Amino acid sequence: MAKPVKLTAAGSLPLMKACLSSGGRHLGSLPCGMATMMLTQRGIASRPWVNRDRQQHPSISSSSVYYSPPATALGSSSSSSLAPALLLAVAVRRRRAPSSLLSGRQPKFPRLMANTNAAANKLCGGRSMPPAACCRHSGGQRFLSSLPCWMMPSTQLAGDLRRRPAKVTRVAQVHKTLEVEEPANSSAKNFSGGIISTQHNKGTSSESTIRKQLQQVDVLQNMGISRHFAAEIKCILDMTYSCWLQRDEEITLDVETCAMAFRILRMNGYNVSADELYDVAQASWFHPSLEGYLSDTRSLLELHKASKVSISEDESILDTIGSWSGWLLKEQLRSGALQSTPLFREVEHALECPFYTTLDRLDHRRNIENFDATGHQMLKTSYLSCYNNNDILALGVRDFSASQFTYQEELRHIDSWVKESRLDQLPFARQKLAYFYLSAAGTIFTPELSDARILWAKNGVLTTVVDDFFDVGGSTEELENLVTLVEMWDEHHKIEFYSEHVEIVFSAIYTSVNELGEKASLLQDRDVTKHLVEIWLDLLRSMMTEVEWRTSSYVPTAEEYITNAALTFALGPIVLPALYFVGPKIPEPVVEDPEYNELFRLMSTCGRLLNDAQTYEREYKEGKVNIVSILVHQSGGSMSIADARREIQKPIDTCRRDLLRLVLSKEGAIPRPCKELFWKMCKVCYFFYSQGDAFSSPEAKAREVDAVVNLPLQLKGSNANKLPVLWE
Template identity: 75%
Template sequence: MPDGASSAPLWWLALQINLQLASYKLLHTTGPAYRELYLTTREELSLETYCDDDEDGQARHEAHGGIPPAEGPPQLGQAPLGLATPLMNDAVLASVTRGMGTQHSKSISSGTAATTRKQQLQQVDVLQNMGISRHFAAEIKCILDMTYSCWLQRDEEIMLDVETCAMAFRILRMNGYNVSSDELYHVAEASWFHTSSPEGYLNDTRSLLELHKASKVSISEEESILDSIGSWSGCLLKEQLISGALQRTPLIREVEHALECPFYATLDRLEHRRNIEKASYLSCYTNNEILALGVRDFSASQFTYQEELRHLDRWDEHHKLDFYSEQVEIVFSAIYTSVNELGAHASLLQDRDVTKHLVEIWVDLLRSMMTEVEWRISKYVPTAEEYLTNAALTFALGPIVLPALYFVGPKISESVVKDPEYNELFRLMSTCGRLLNDVQTYEREYEEGKVNSVSLLVLQNGGSMSIQEARREIQKPIDTCRRDLLSLVLRKEGAVPRPCKELFWKMCKVCYFFYSRGDAFSSPEEKAREVDAVVNLPLQLKGSNASLLLPVVL
């Protein structure tokens, strides 16, 4: 991650811009083959009856002809994006049409349905974990609307089952529903007597795992209930790992992953790959039809990413101008060309000229970098507030995220760009990223003569605070920024459209991904392998699932 003019490789800025935009290149209309797969999965979601019976749900379906809106993948009856074979072959389609079309046809509201609320939430979780939930947005909304209604009524089916309660809380909150962590009070209280209660959910690994996941979606420092749940559930899960109780169970890998990588420190597409490859043990709701769609969707996205990366080659085609150095020449040429090209495309999509704003974003970055250089030359030591205000800009997320907002879909007026919410989203994201960087790069920056929040905190305390103590202290504002950002992203009100808000959150996750366990930007080997897994490496499926893999023509 860039942290100054001398350490901000242009390829990194370009790569992040392209990867942010690449997922939106899959916005095409759906074909007949996808309709078949969609209808089968819809029945799997138990939506055939109650979703259509709901007046609003029926209107939503009719609005797009009974199939998902045009935010699906390339046509699944054809072979777009260079795929060697159609995204859905005849064998899979036959399996889909024979699938579970009648298994869940009864209304869940009738009380006689085979599918419980827990099973529906598990199904939603599977679709989201595989990265294919967008294809069934209307159906998932029906499930979550009904679950939210039950939540408000404190329905026993949800509240009395700890796993269901924790899962409902997590999924509802992350999908923008206003759910209070106070409703988990009965679970938090149970922690006081878990040592004397050998039976029950406290020894149920799945329940503990769901509780631990739920504790991570905190949006306020005042949610002490979630902190409590996260603390003791994490301890109990670690105890189970140490004792060997999970050694021969498929859950061991899920528990290890949840403890090591909270959701805010993971990359979505890397998680989608992992979940697709580990589908055999993740959930009983990962059937072949859903897995087939996940495989084909991921393969299509890989081709898109590869196409985007090929465009980076043209950044080397710079003209020979009279510059101070070859590096300056390359940087200027690339920025100048990129800003004008992005501005032209964005202006066309937005129906107004936004190039000036893109230029201002770069000017703000360069000015803040110049301030940093002037401080270093004059040996000026800024206050903590001065440093963080400027350093949040030099972290260089502005040119990565802000231009990408114009390509997400919604129209962004000039008033939105000037709205306090827009600026606060950017501030929280940038501050969180900068502080994560500072904690991990203190030694290197100290050797380079740079100040950062760690050294300033030690200096502010007259040297009485150690480096490790300063790092732990800075973790507090990091957590606060992350929570405040998530709260702002999930809030339904506001000037900034939700799809645009999500880009700020996803970039925050990228920062955690790079800096939560070290300075991966300066030592990129491990992360390069993980990025390669998203962009280039084919999926690895075992056993009978291997037949779902299709070759990709490059």
């Protein structure tokens, strides 16, 4: 039997007390068996080998912690050397001399992996297996209990070691502070730590383990609460990606699992090839008769969803899958076979609204309200052993409902700003505050990004006012005066305002940019106000170019038009300043990086073409150039308007795919949270323009505004009477 090793924290405080007094921070440095042992009052007594040591060494105090791997787990040949090696790893991680943690023989760090592999081989019957496979082979328990926490795929603690304070949601940038406090007995407190176990329990078939874990991830992401389980989700996805690379049969031989793994891994930044879907996605797998493929609805649905995450026009396999899977799903809807099934609404929504055409928060609401109607209770598994569907639903309801209070306060604040800035007094300006705030709250929905949402909505309102001023509200003299004022900026007082309208528009831009620049400069530790002014200047000068084309009746080439129109679509002042408010520091060279410019070009071009495809009739009557009218003009009459609209669909798809590829790539100078803002705005453009010009209609998206900001959740079915108490 290995000699027990006594551990103490720095000073004379026993390690158990030190860990408890530190809120459990030291547990991350301990081997899993010890960390688990310390979580209960009877932890030491529950370990038979420790009891034996205590009997043989009466001097051992109850407040000390001893660790020696059980011989039944590792075998007598490895246990004596593995324990010191693990403890040395603890010392290395904490940058403390090994002598302060060890008594007895000093091990060498290189032996750690050798001893661990030896233990793994013993558990796996002498066969050479990778750790993940060995975990599955042994049921996971014996092998995982012998590893330090940092080597495990996930560590599920028995409970919180420290009292967590009630969460307080504070709405920034509003005159009144709204505080939402969760009661101590609220079920949401259970979600402060990790709840997803990635271990395979003994006696549980691994046939559908990966599928169930991916379904768990999908549910949490679709309900907008995945950020509460970021570490656990990463463990699941890392393990799934490892299985994907090894072509694990659990993935490759199951259509639903393979399609789901491809979609979720790709959208979370893992490098997966669509070619892997070729073998499992043959249409011949599905019987041509209706009866033959009804049982494959879930697989068809997952294949159809996977086909939409294309990042290159070379991924023709995804186009093929999307075509025939969509046809089969539509046939099922037409036949009425799904009418009475829980999958009906999910299939209908997937066909009508690809994931890039809707806003995240609208999807979250739909999934929360229809949570019980998913057709399979994916969360009632051993992987969420301490929680059931009602717990997940309670957290989703609480998170969504609390965010609505935040959104309402922010919207009232921005509405007050519009009135204080006198923007509502401009007769030519469209009032689009509700739509721009919907686009902000619908995509940048987490509580801590309040500044980014407010900036996004304010600048959206301002760009609409400026666009209307250049299109219909201002004379050439007024427009030139506005451009000159912005060029002079802090010295604008040297010239006069040409009109009251110019004064209102410039003052709103000047005040807003300086206010945002001051906040952004504090966050970025450098002055960024100059960059914000340059963004506005680029927009105004491009708009002035369009005015010159219109007044001179000049028809630009398609290339000239797209280059300029990508700027006049006015997404720059909305998206680019928001990059400074989502967390990462952005050095000045980053905003000059080619990737930065390419992300902006793809987003703006995609949005402009979507807009032009739906607004060509109105803009033609107003005398404005549009890509549709330009293509018809350049064809000499051989191309119809319908042909021109079809012609621009390919560059729209190309821009969307190329943008998604850049956003998902782990390479490049732009941090991922910043790149995601470009993709979010791309989705906003699809949301308003994929099926008509909804942005120009005050009523088209009014219901969606209420759904995100105002209307309480309406749970369906058996959950209707289970709305949790949000606060008291």
